[in-house]
Amino acid sequence: MAVRDITIVGAGPAGLITGLKLLEAGFTPTILDKQQEIVSTLCGEGLSADALARVPFQDWSAYAPQEFSHATFIFPNGTRAYAQKKCYTMDRTSWFRAMAAEFEQRGGELRLGTKVERVADLKADLIIGADGPFSLVGKAVGNRMEHIGGVQYRVRSSYAFDGMEFFIDKRYSPEYSWIFAKGKTLNVGLLGRQKDLEKFIADRALPDLEILKKEAYNIPFFGTKIQEGNLVLTGDAAGVTNPLTKGGMAACIHVAEILVDCVLRDKVGEYQQRVFSHPVMAPEYREALRYFREIDNSSLDKAGAMLNGRDLAHLDRATKLKIVVGGLTHPRKMRTLMKASSYANKYSW
Numbered sequence: 171m172a173v174r175d176i177t178i179v180g181a182g183p184a185g186l187i188t189g190l191k192l193l194e195a196g197f198t199p200t201i202l203d204k205q206q207e208i209v210s211t212l213c214g215e216g217l218s219a220d221a222l223a224r225v226p227f228q229d230w231s232a233y234a235p236q237e238f239s240h241a242t243f244i245f246p247n248g249t250r251a252y253a254q255k256k257c258y259t260m261d262r263t264s265w266f267r268a269m270a271a272e273f274e275q276r277g278g279e280l281r282l283g284t285k286v287e288r289v290a291d292l293k294a295d296l297i298i299g300a301d302g303p304f305s306l307v308g309k310a311v312g313n314r315m316e317h318i319g320g321v322q323y324r325v326r327s328s329y330a331f332d333g334m335e336f337f338i339d340k341r342y343s344p345e346y347s348w349i350f351a352k353g354k355t356l357n358v359g360l361l362g363r364q365k366d367l368e369k370f371i372a373d374r375a376l377p378d379l380e381i382l383k384k385e386a387y388n389i390p391f392f393g394t395k396i397q398e399g400n401l402v403l404t405g406d407a408a409g410v411t412n413p414l415t416k417g418g419m420a421a422c423i424h425v426a427e428i429l430v431d432c433v434l435r436d437k438v439g440e441y442q443q444r445v446f447s448h449p450v451m452a453p454e455y456r457e458a459l460r461y462f463r464e465i466d467n468s469s470l471d472k473a474g475a476m477l478n479g480r481d482l483a484h485l486d487r488a489t490k491l492k493i494v495v496g497g498l499t500h501p502r503k504m505r506t507l508m509k510a511s512s513y514a515n516k517y518s519w
């Protein structure tokens with residue numbers, strides 16, 4: 171049966187971007203959100219120009235208070251490697267509100283203050299669960315995910331940043347910490363515990379520090395089931411966030427493109443299989459995340475010394491070989507990490 175009525179649960183990035191893409195394809199979906207007004211959930215707010223260009227919303231520049239030419243990966247000994255890519259920190263709440271206004275202007279229906287209590291009460295040909303990490307629709311589908319806690323402080327400081335900064339240092343996080351400048355403020359956070367963020371901030375000695383807001387939230391990934399009958403999942407409800415970078419917004423965009431194509435071709439039944447075979451859900455991520463978590467600071471320092479000043483997207487064979495010969499990683503681990511990182515670079519931010 172061709173899909174006509176589409177209901178999206180959730181007006182976060184996944185719901186809004188999917189809604190705009192459906193409108194662009196000629197459908198008129200309805201978005202329901204329990205909030206009285208749209209407010210972003212906690213996020214580092216980092217996104218690349220490549221990902222933004224795929225969102226059918228033209229005037230995003232007013233919602234991107236900080237532009238960077240590159241991301242910087244900082245090792246425990248202070249050495250730095252780079253990923254040259256134009257990227258931004260977004261002001262998510264104002265950007266989402268503008269996308270919601272555009273969604274309505276183009277004919278979509280947005281019902282705020284509408285909490286879905288029972289999925290069975292929803293009547294539509296297709297119900298899209300974009301209702302975040304604790305998704306009600308996800309429970310009805312039977313999705314299971316892994317989770318990690320993220321904690322972030324919004325601060326003011328005269329800190330001199332160098333691009334969008336990722337700190338790979340196991341003293342603070344089993345994965346990474348970040349400082350993302352955002353106009354007059356900074357988003358400073360990590361994957362892990364609040365007390366370790368306090369230590370990270372103290373050790374960085376951020377000048378003229380003023381803490382404006384402290385927040386923590388959940389990041390789900392490794393979704394296992396994203397479709398059942400006329401229910402499909404996207405965004406955090408689906409667990410499509412990148413397991414390595416924990417970037418979720420770009421995944422929402424790529425997954426929305428698959429979903430809209432499935433709806434257009436009247437092949438919604440293929441959605442899960444197509445998402446699971448796309449690089450946003452590459453099987454290499456599972457092992458790559460394990461290897462990334464097991465690398466210690468002494469190996470990171472050695473790798474940092476070899477990579478210092480280099481562009482990670484253009485590493486030559488000799489450098490890769492040096493890392494393997496230096497005993498920092500096994501050749502198979504190196505291959506897996508490189509492959510997963512190249513997918514993450516392309517599809518996760």
Ligand SMILES: Cc1cc2nc3c(=O)[nH]c(=O)nc-3n(C[C@H](O)[C@H](O)[C@H](O)COP(=O)(O)OP(=O)(O)OC[C@H]3O[C@@H](n4cnc5c(N)ncnc54)[C@H](O)[C@@H]3O)c2cc1C
Binds near residue numbers: 210305386407411
């Ligand atoms: C600390 C942290 C840092 C991050 N940093 C980045 C980053 O820098 N870049 C990046 O790309 N990603 C980042 N992410 C991930 C990113 O924030 C998420 O992947 C993304 O917000 C998921 O969007 P979503 O629309 O799926 O879910 P959400 O943003 O959670 O939106 C879900 C919406 O559904 C609504 N809803 C929920 N239940 C119901 C219901 N029963 N009825 C009606 N409405 C409902 C909610 O009100 C909400 O508006 C980060 C996450 C965290 C926690």
